[in-house]
Amino acid sequence: MQRRELLKLSVALLGAAASASVSRALLADCGPRTISDAAAFPGSQRASVELLADMIIPTTDTPGAVAAGVPDFIETIVRQWYTDTERTIFLQGLDALDVYTMQSEGKPFCQASETTRLAALTEQETLAAQYQGPPPQRTVSKPKDDENAPFFTKLKELVVLGYYTSEVGATEELKYVPVPGAFSGNFDFSKIGRQWIY
């Protein structure tokens, strides 16, 4: 389903009373905080992805997902790497978040309050938890991605992969030593305090 169709549907579901605010909200400026080279997602989608990236891996005592460039990675994957099926599931997921926040407080996801955004994302997590994927195939071949995995699963996978394989994630949040020079199988974790990226 395309985003435009989904918006039509959401308007239908919410009824005429809500339709004005829906339209207004969706047209409102919801610009991204960072600029993607790919510059592919419409502003509100980009803004949602940025918010989501930092909701999943926020800045704490180390930088979070946005600082690590994760939104660019997500855009690249969704636009260039995903199959049509995967892309549709992902974009529909973004739309579903908008629909949720619209219903709750009449604003798109990127303008909604933190409480509402958390509720919207948690609903997606709950939906994803109910999904039964295909049984794992125990072969020597590398596991393949499940094309039909739900939105939250896809989102979390991309944020996690994008973050921990980024220079920020690998070297500031976790530990990366490209040339260790020695091996020990009995090393005190307290000396590093965070896990290796490999």
Added chain:
Amino acid sequence: MMDTTPQFDAIVIGSGVTGGWAAKELTEKGLKVLMLDRGRMVEHGRDYTGEHTPPWDIPYRGKPLRQLYADDYKVQSQSYAFDETTRHFFNNDAKNPYVHDEGVFNWFRADVVGGKSLLWGRQVYRWSDLDFEANKRDGHGIDWPIRYRDIAPWYSHVEQFIGVSGQAENLPQLPDSEFLPPMEMTVVEKHVKQGIETKFPERKMTIGRVAVLTQPHNGRGACHYCGPCQRGCSAGAYFSTQSSTLPAARATGNLTLKSDAVVAGIDYDPETERATGVRVIDANTRERATYTAKLVFLCAGTVGSTQVLLNSTSAAFPDGLANSSGVLGRYLMDHTLGTGALGYIDGFQDKVSYGSRPNGIYIPRFRNLDGQDADADFLRGYGYQGQSFRMGWSALAGKVPGYGAEFKHALRQPGPWAMYIGGFGECLPYESNQVMLDSNQRDRFGSPQVRFQFSFRDNEQKMREDIAKQAGEMLTQAGAQGVQSFVGNSIGGDGIHEMGTARMGADPTQSVLNGWNQAHDVPNLFVTDGACMTSASCVNPSLTYMALTVRAVDYAVKQLQQEQI
């Protein structure tokens, strides 16, 4: 009068593990050698373009390039070693295809000088007489023409040069190599070892024996534990043609190396009963040439070598060169793998590894050692490879629910310790497991494509069930929690230990090669890669290929000097 003097003393076809060794030994004995490889040149260090690439510089952060892989790397992309840091070493399956019947055989191939020596798993184990006598004992296949005593000094010769780290254990079924210091087991592996050896006194767990240097050796650097060896190692810490045998062969001044040289066939002179030369097609220009030599060493990899022989037909050998027996292409074998068990180990939460060890542990064969075990419903045996690890961020992310600061903080800590062991099972030699040519399907050079007929059978399946059962019992007895055993479904080729198809044997009517890897029918033709294998053992085969190669070179050069060939 035409000059009939051969251009070279010897031609070596292939430059992988065995081709490199043949070139080194032949050139060091003073022979002028031409080494051919169908792949492009890879220079040591310079062309290891994926080495030490940080994860953020890997395209799509390591996610597969699905369309490209489906189109051009359908088989190769299934290898654990295949990704964007190594793809340039692998065969392009669209450019160089074989008849790929789904689910029959996965033919993993390199397409570079150095071959799979750049990509291999580096595990090296000597065979014992348990292996060399296996066929004779149970009647499957024909007897090996050699025994352990014939090859033992050549194992030493090879090990002294390549450098093998490992622990001496004095086990009759797994003779010790000449070892560099062993790599260290993790604290959890030591714990599991103690558990297994206490509960099963006849079983042993040792550190993997690996052609990776734990100290500088023959001008090569020691391992720096960066992890993915298959990207190439400019320190030369693991054995490859580029790090080890090629520099030695070049240093003699006797080597000519031609890359991009696809062998179309070997010429045969029925009058002299000798191979006279090798017909070559330039992979880029399609230019054809014939090179002549007194000796031919065929080291193109198990399937590649047999393909060359099957392609080399003449009135004297209408079914392929050196194939008067009719067994060429038959008795193809591989190891089963991917069967074993995984369990979690409590405790040791304050400990991690430092460095990425390119090696694991090994549990040598303990089944059917002294005749048939009463409770074993299969012949022969298996060994386990394995390792401990702490669950990392990627696996944890799938298990830790939620998101936000707590989630992030949870992933900062490594997960629980786990221990995995997986068995490599011996496959019996079956006549109908074979490599053949399909003249209806040709490659871009006009040569018929290779086709496979292969299946694992009842003995391999029963062995897999035992591998899973014993693995589960060992981990459970060693105190592991949540132990899961699994029976894998690897197909032929998945083990990348394909061997056989030009087997050795004493009887020229039942084998292609004699006890010196010399073709019964063509005395100046030697095949020393995995094609020569008469049975499969359960241990990784490369070390044995190397030892057979240097033994064959020694014999061939002596025969040449005595004008016997």
